[in-house]
Amino acid sequence: MVDDSDLVARLQAGDEQAFATLVDLYHAPLLRLASTFVPSRAVAEEVVQDTWLGVVRGIERFEGRSSLKTWLFRIVVNRARTTGVRERRETPTDQPEPTVSPERFNAGGGWSSPPAPWADDAEDRIVARQTAAKVARHLNLLPERQRQVVVMRDFEGLPATEACALLGITEANQRVLLHRGRARLRNMLEQELGKG
Amino acid sequence: MSRRDAIVCRQAVELVTDYLEGALTADERARFETHLADCPHCREYLRQMRVTIAALGRVEPESLSRAARDDLVALYRSWRAG
Numbered sequence: 001m002v003d004d005s006d007l008v009a010r011l012q013a014g015d016e017q018a019f020a021t022l023v024d025l026y027h028a029p030l031l032r033l034a035s036t037f038v039p040s041r042a043v044a045e046e047v048v049q050d051t052w053l054g055v056v057r058g059i060e061r062f063e064g065r066s067s068l069k070t071w072l073f074r075i076v077v078n079r080a081r082t083t084g085v086r087e088r089r090e091t092p093t094d095q096p097e098p099t100v101s102p103e104r105f106n107a108g109g110g111w112s113s114p115p116a117p118w119a120d121d122a123e124d125r126i127v128a129r130q131t132a133a134k135v136a137r138h139l140n141l142l143p144e145r146q147r148q149v150v151v152m153r154d155f156e157g158l159p160a161t162e163a164c165a166l167l168g169i170t171e172a173n174q175r176v177l178l179h180r181g182r183a184r185l186r187n188m189l190e191q192e193l194g195k196g
Numbered sequence: 197m198s199r200r201d202a203i204v205c206r207q208a209v210e211l212v213t214d215y216l217e218g219a220l221t222a223d224e225r226a227r228f229e230t231h232l233a234d235c236p237h238c239r240e241y242l243r244q245m246r247v248t249i250a251a252l253g254r255v256e257p258e259s260l261s262r263a264a265r266d267d268l269v270a271l272y273r274s275w276r277a278g
Contacts (some may be wrong), residue, residue, distance in 0.1 A: 004270050014276045016269055016272060016273060019268070019269055019272040020229055020265060020269050022200030023260065023265055023268050023269070024260070024265070027264075027265075027268075028258050028259070028260065029257065031258075032257075041233070052268050053269065053271065055221045056271055056272050056275040056276075057275065090264055092227050092238075092249045096210075097217055098210065099209065099210060100206070100209045100210075100241075102206070105204075105205060108204060109204030109205055109207065110205035111205045111235075111238075114237035114240070115213045115237060115244060118244065119243035119244045119246070119247050121239060122244075122247045122251070123247060128250075128251065129254075130255065131247065131251040131254075132252075132254040132256070133252045134251075134256065135248060135251040135252055135254075136255040138251070138271050139255075142245040148251065153250035154249050154253060155252050155253070155255060157253065158267070162219065169220075173215055175214060175217055175219055178255045179210070179212065179213035179214070180215075182213060182245055182248055182249060183209070183212075183213075183245070185248050186241075186244050186248045187250075189244070189247075189248055190244070192259075
């Protein structure tokens with residue numbers, strides 16, 4: 001891991017190598033995050049381009065009160081929002097829908113169609129690589145809000161508090177979105193891995 | 197624990213993220229874990245959720261083309277120079 005304060009000091013001193021390192025570290029995460037807010041890959045690329053411009057201009061004033069990563073994510077989310085072509089609010093708490101089809105449980109709420117065991121197999125090293133590729137494909141099929149939370153938390157490893165701050169949602173809402181997103185991804189994996 | 201307090205599979209699957217996030221109360225957590233201890237299917241479900249989460253953490257970021265990276269570095273250089 002590159003040390004934040006060292007990288008920031010070099011960036012503020014005009015070190016091009018440091019900037020190249022920053023781009024290598026964060027371009028892909030920024031693009032992925034931007035993609036969850038805007039309708040197309042092309043628009044996401046513009047948003048990220050714009051973000052880098054903001055970084056170049058703003059790095060002088062960066063004081064390290066947040067991590068560099070959080071700072072970058074904040075810029076990209078703000079830019080994406082102002083581009084904000086299609087922000088719809090999914091309010092998750094109104095009517096909690098089941099994340100596993102009710103048909104899979106009996107009248108008493110026990111499994112009638114339990115998950116076929118595949119967790120063991122998926123932990124195998126070769127299968128694990130394929131599982132990661134599958135999950136990356138499925139990620140794009142999640143509803144926007146769920147995708148944003150899952151990308152921030154499980155993909156980028158941001159803490160819950162930062163994801164909430166970036167999205168302007170409560171911790172409880174964040175957990176509901178995260179749960180729905182994860183459960184949906186598990187369902188998709190089950191379709192592929194859980195068959196016999 | 198009384199029968200009335202026991203949770204069923206249909207409820208357990210909805211508690212997985214709260215459980216992993218440490219967001220359950222001590223009582224809810226105890227009931228969830230009691231259920232898991234008795235239910236191999238829900239244990240498998242929990243493991244599958246963990247596998248799904250772990251898979252997300254392993255997705256390889258796409259790499260930026262050399263040219264695009266050079267363009268960005270040029271942007272930085274010209275701003276510094278300006």
